[in-house]
Amino acid sequence: MEFGIFTVGDVTPDPTTGRTPTEAERIQAMVTIAKKAEEVGLDVFATGEHHNPPFVPSSPTTMLGFLAAQTSTLKLSTSTTLITTNDPVKIAEDFAMLQHLSAGRVDLMMGRGNTGPVYPWFGQDIREGINLAVENYHLLRRLWREEVVDWSGKFRTPLQGFTSTPRPLDGVPPFVWHGSIRSTEIAEQAAFYGDGFFHNNIFWPLRHTRQMVQLYRERYEHHGHGRADQAIVGLGGQVFMRENSQDAVREFRPYFDEAPVYGHGPSMEDFTTQTPLTVGSPQQVIERYLTMRDAVGDYQRQLFLMDHAGLPLKTVLEQLDMLGEQVVPVLRKEFDALRPAGVPAHAPTHAELIAAGDDSANAHVLPSVTVQQAATDDALQMKEA
């Protein structure tokens, strides 16, 4: 099981002091937080991508490339990379470069974004969101797996004899997740290719998460990548801890009440009941997150949102200490003990993808079942003709 943190990169005033960090401070804080994640034994750091204030991470591979040089074991990822408004050619190039610089410590998560105006800012039409995700991602898969690409589609200038450089490290493209909260098409897309599916459930009740993951698992099996319980699932999470749970509640409440997204909405008590947000002792966090497995089955990646709503850096680093020292080792041990044989413990690493070679769904543009089926369909048509 992989544990890590994901960040939105918001620049939010600390409601207890009224002080807003500068962009420079926030960016440096994100770097410090990522390095701390490795230090306390977490596996993954993922950054969001945003193109409007109050968010700073518009350029994820720049940040992740810097972190690649400052860390040695941390997997560098995204949450999410906008497959709708980024040019798939540039995604192919940027993340292949990051693979080389990080010696393969990279995977990435496709998303459609949650800020409507980003579409027109990047010359796209939001009504085509799903179609952009479908077409752009398929092109991205081809650019990483085919040396020379001839391509034409609806949304991008055609390519003739195009080679995306650098080629993926060791000829193995990075593992891809697809993040979606409500769109069943995206769960289906992840299942079709045999990619990972991440449900960012931090603002959603578990009953919804369960259904989305179940859909992905069923379709993963349907598309011929293995059993439903072998599909690669990731979940979001959000916690605030102190040794004494009442201290956690008292300290976090002003941040909750003023937080972007849910601030000035439901009470913290209601929100912690309805969503994975857990405010309390490390033991309470452990108990709560063990129940995630009951809802979605054995899963491979758990990311926590730890550094938002104006929490000071010092507090975030204390939280990471508790997460790494008290929570994750217990969750890791419990989940490992419960996981049946044959169910992956984590998303495939670069080394594992190399070792799997052609056996890995990640090696192919299209799933082999679909290719075989298409061949059968053609044969049938020829026979009938």
Add this chain to the structure above:
Amino acid sequence: MTQRIVAVTAGLSVPSSTRLLTDRIVSATRELASARGDQVQVGRGHELQIDVVELRDLAQDIAAHLVTRFPSDGLAQVLEDVSTADGLIVVTPTFAGSYSGLFKSFFDLVEPTALAGTPVLLAATGGTARHSLMLDHAMRPLFAYLQAEPLATGVFAATDDFADPGLGRRIERAARQLVAAVGPNSRTIYPTAASEAVPARQDAGRDDLGPVPDFRDLLFGKV
């Protein structure tokens, strides 16, 4: 078989004149349905159930849903009841020349096509009759957007109307249209345009998600 009508009422005080109007429409509908139950309107062997939803009781849940984007369990049940009703009675006070913010906020949370073809009895209260056209200028376009079928007769009750027998007649006319519209086969079935059709599968256990397309169709366009 039971036909189900939900009355959504958005009065703010307790008791409110909006709730008063709602109750009069509900009882008129009930009487008409039972009086004619064996004949035309509802059909033989069909019963009519009418549930009343007070939006005031859901005000905090509605606000929380707007900012968190998911409903509390109680609100989720009400949205489901409204979305699957055979007919609706919707009643709002007139605020600033239109429906109240609470009323609009609730209908903002209904899935855009969930009310397609649903007969809707439009009703509103207001201080004076000068606001009565809000039924047609504000409420009717809202339910047209939601692809519902607003009945021809709307009921507007200014304060003075509560002492006027004319209000009772309008209520009866509107209720009659509602009962006629809420027959066993009344809900208009809209054929989906071929261009909008997505091959759908529905699997047990995740009904909330609705139909799911096959990715091969999305990718290769074999629709």
